[in-house]
Structure formats: structure tokens, C-alpha cells
Amino acid sequence: MRIYLDHNATTPVRPEVADAMSAALREYGGNPSSPHAEGMAARRAIERAREQVAHLVGAEPEQVIFTSGATEANNAVLHGVLESAPRARHIVSSTADHPSVAEPLAALCETGALSLTQVPVDEDGRIRVSAFEAALTSRADSTLVSLLLANNETGVLQDAAALAERAHAQGIPVHLDATQAVGKLPVAVATLGADWLVASAHKLNGPKGVGFLVERGTARALPAYLRGGSQEKGRRGGTENLPGIVGLGVACELARLELAARMAQMEKLRDQLWQGIERSVPRVRRNGDAAFVLCNTLNVEFIGCAGDVLLQALDGEGVAVSTGAACHSGSIDPSSVLLAMGRSPEQARASLRFSLGFSNTEAEIERVIALLPSLVRRVRELE
Numbered sequence: 001m002r003i004y005l006d007h008n009a010t011t012p013v014r015p016e017v018a019d020a021m022s023a024a025l026r027e028y029g030g031n032p033s034s035p036h037a038e039g040m041a042a043r044r045a046i047e048r049a050r051e052q053v054a055h056l057v058g059a060e061p062e063q064v065i066f067t068s069g070a071t072e073a074n075n076a077v078l079h080g081v082l083e084s085a086p087r088a089r090h091i092v093s094s095t096a097d098h099p100s101v102a103e104p105l106a107a108l109c110e111t112g113a114l115s116l117t118q119v120p121v122d123e124d125g126r127i128r129v130s131a132f133e134a135a136l137t138s139r140a141d142s143t144l145v146s147l148l149l150a151n152n153e154t155g156v157l158q159d160a161a162a163l164a165e166r167a168h169a170q171g172i173p174v175h176l177d178a179t180q181a182v183g184k185l186p187v188a189v190a191t192l193g194a195d196w197l198v199a200s201a202h203k204l205n206g207p208k209g210v211g212f213l214v215e216r217g218t219a220r221a222l223p224a225y226l227r228g229g230s231q232e233k234g235r236r237g238g239t240e241n242l243p244g245i246v247g248l249g250v251a252c253e254l255a256r257l258e259l260a261a262r263m264a265q266m267e268k269l270r271d272q273l274w275q276g277i278e279r280s281v282p283r284v285r286r287n288g289d290a291a292f293v294l295c296n297t298l299n300v301e302f303i304g305c306a307g308d309v310l311l312q313a314l315d316g317e318g319v320a321v322s323t324g325a326a327c328h329s330g331s332i333d334p335s336s337v338l339l340a341m342g343r344s345p346e347q348a349r350a351s352l353r354f355s356l357g358f359s360n361t362e363a364e365i366e367r368v369i370a371l372l373p374s375l376v377r378r379v380r381e382l383e
């Protein structure tokens with residue numbers, strides 16, 4: 001049996017989710033926009049999912065817009081804010097953003113549509129409030145603050161509520177990428193101070209290719225970004241991904257009901273893994289703030305060990321982990337997140353991410369702890 005410790009890349013679909021999706025495919029033959037009985041049944045399934053999503057993140061159902069995932073939702077907010085900005089086009093983000101935020105921002109900067117201030121993260125991966133305040137006050141005309149609630153590579157959490165409060169005090173709206181946080185910690189859009197919140201089904205045991213954007217209506221309304229249909233209040237035209245949306249809804253419902261138990265279980269196993277590694281593998285260092293971190297994520301530098309080779313060695317033994325953002329696996333570029341935290345390229349290349357899911361077991365973790373000392377020794381000898 002393989003041991004899957006790469007849940008920040010994607011999670012296996014829960015059987016309840018798969019069952020609901022399969023039933024939706026069979027039962028809802030109508031177009032959700034059609035006014036007949038078949039259409040209205042399909043519409044009800046979508047609206048039920050909207051309620052399930054809203055319930056998980058403390059939003060109102062009418063604030064939820066379904067998307068193809070978090071990448072689309074992040075792009076929609078960034079482009080939409082700029083399109084609707086009257087004059088100033090300056091965004092404050094951080095040096096440890098996910099590529100689905102960092103890359104559109106970089107592209108917009110290149111075209112001259114935008115100027116950007118990236119607040120540095122400290123060596124633990126956190127944005128210091130003082131650095132954030134300095135970035136806010138360096139310009140009087142910022143259009144948006146874009147924050148990542150939980151980092152996908154290190155699991156490090158930002159104090160989004162405190163940062164959002166500073167931004168709002170200056171009249172600047174806040175976009176929050178909560179993709180890694182939803183389903184792993186309590187997320188309430190208003191408490192976090194997000195004007196827009198983004199997440200994705202496949203990170204919480206739902207299907208791939210569907211996600212959502214919560215728009216609280218507390219900031220300027222964004223323009224439509226997929227034109228050609230009235231779906232999603234005309235904001236995102238196109239016939240809805242009904243089975244995907246149904247699956248997302250069920251995944252959210254399960255996450256809400258099981259959140260406390262899942263968090264306790266993942267945290268216990270994550271700590272067991274780190275203690276086992278520390279005890280049995282010499283020269284290791286944990287990356288990221290150990291207090292402000294997702295319950296399921298452990299990022300470790302195996303000093304002097306090639307992370308990509310260790311990943312292959314673990315894979316050969318039946319264990320799936322990651323060297324960094326899975327969206328980039330195959331690339332041997334050192335993790336930009338770890339570089340932003342002040343690690344050298346060698347240190348970043350020597351780091352692995354272990355990300356747990358609720359179905360991992362103590363026995364699996366013990367097996368990984370038992371495998372690591374000899375694998376790390378072998379890989380270090382190759383250097």
C-alpha cells in the first residue's frame with residue numbers, strides 16, 4: 001500500500017463526494033438555466049452546493065461564485081480589481097505568494113498596468129505587521145492588498161485579520177487566497193477581513209477543476225470576467241460544472257462537520273512525524289514557523305541532501321511527498337517560497353514537504369520515520 005503525504009498538492013476524493021457526483025451526472029440532465037422541471041432540478045442542486053460552501057466559510061450563499069478552481073478565482077480578482085480601479089493601480093502582496101497570484105501580478109507589472117510592492121516574509125515565513133504597515137504607507141494610492149492565508153509549501157499562516165484591519169484602516173480592500181486553509185482550519189470570511197476569498201475543491205477531498213470566489217460586497221464590485229452568459233449573476237458566463245459543483249458542496253459539508261476531528265488527527269500525526277525525524281535523522285531543520293502553521297504540513301530541510309533525489313527514493317519505497325509547490329513538480333528550480341524566507345538555493349533544494357490528510361495513520365507515519373534514516377544517508381553519500 002502506498003503512503004500519500006502530498007495532500008497540499010491535491011487530495012483524494014472522498015467516497016461520499018464521488019457518490020454525489022456520480023448521482024448528479026445521472027440525475028440532472030437539464031441545463032440549470034432552463035425554466036422547465038429538469039432545469040430547475042439541476043438549479044436546485046447548484047444552489048444547495050452554494051449553501052454548503054457558504055456555510056463552511058461563514059458567507060451568504062449569494063456571495064459565492066463558482067469557478068474552475070483557485071487559479072481562476074485569483075486571476076478574476078486581480079484583473080477585476082485593476083479593470084475597475086478608477087486611477088491608481090498599485091497592489092501590495094508578499095514575496096511568498098502562490099504562482100496563481102505572483103504570475104498574473106508579474107505579467108501585469110510587465111505591461112505597465114500595475115506597480116507592485118511585495119512585503120518580505122521573515123525567516124519563519126511570516127509577514128511582520130511593521131513591514132506590512134511600511135508597505136501600506138509607502139504609497140497613498142494602493143488599489144488592493146493580496147494575502148495568502150496558508151502557504152502551500154510551508155503551511156505557514158499569516159495573521160490575515162490583523163493585516164486586513166491595517167489595510168481597511170487605509171480604505172484598501174483585501175483579497176485572501178485561502179485555498180490551503182479551507183478544510184484545515186476554521187475559516188470565516190468576515191472575521192478574516194477578506195473582501196474576496198478564494199478556495200478550491202481538490203484541496204479538501206473534492207474534485208479537481210472546481211473552486212469558488214466569495215465576494216462579500218464590502219468593496220467595489222468586480223466586472224464580469226467571462227462574458228456570454230448570465231450564469232453566476234452574469235459574472236462568469238458558461239453552463240455550470242454541475243457534477244463538480246455538487247462534489248464541492250459535499251466536500252465542504254463534510255469538512256464543516258469533521259473539521260475539529262480532522263485537525264486534531266492531522267496535527268497529532270504531523271507532530272509524530274517531526275519528532276520521529278528529529279530523533280532518527282541527523283542534521284535536519286524545520287522550515288517555517290512551528291506555531292503558526294497548518295495542522296497537516298511539515299517542511300523539512302535534510303541538510304546536504306538533494307531533495308529531488310530523496311523524493312524519488314521515497315517514491316520507490318511507496319511514499320509520495322513533494323519538493324515544493326506540486327504545481328511545479330518536474331521543475332528543479334529551488335522553491336521561491338524558501339528563498340523568500342532567506343534560505344540559500346542549496347538549503348531550498350534540500351527541503352521536502354510532507355502534507356498529511358485525514359486518512360493517514362500512525363502506522364504510515366512510523367513506516368516513513370523508519371525509512372528515512374537510511375534513505376537520507378544514501379542520498380547524502382551521492383553528493
Ligand SMILES: Cc1ncc(COP(=O)(O)O)c(C=O)c1O
Pocket residue numbers: 008009068069070071072098100148150151152177179180199200201209210211327
Ligand atoms: C495557495 C494556493 N492557491 C491557489 C492554488 C491553485 O488552485 P487550483 O489548482 O484550484 O487552480 C493552489 C494549488 O496548488 C494553492 O495551493
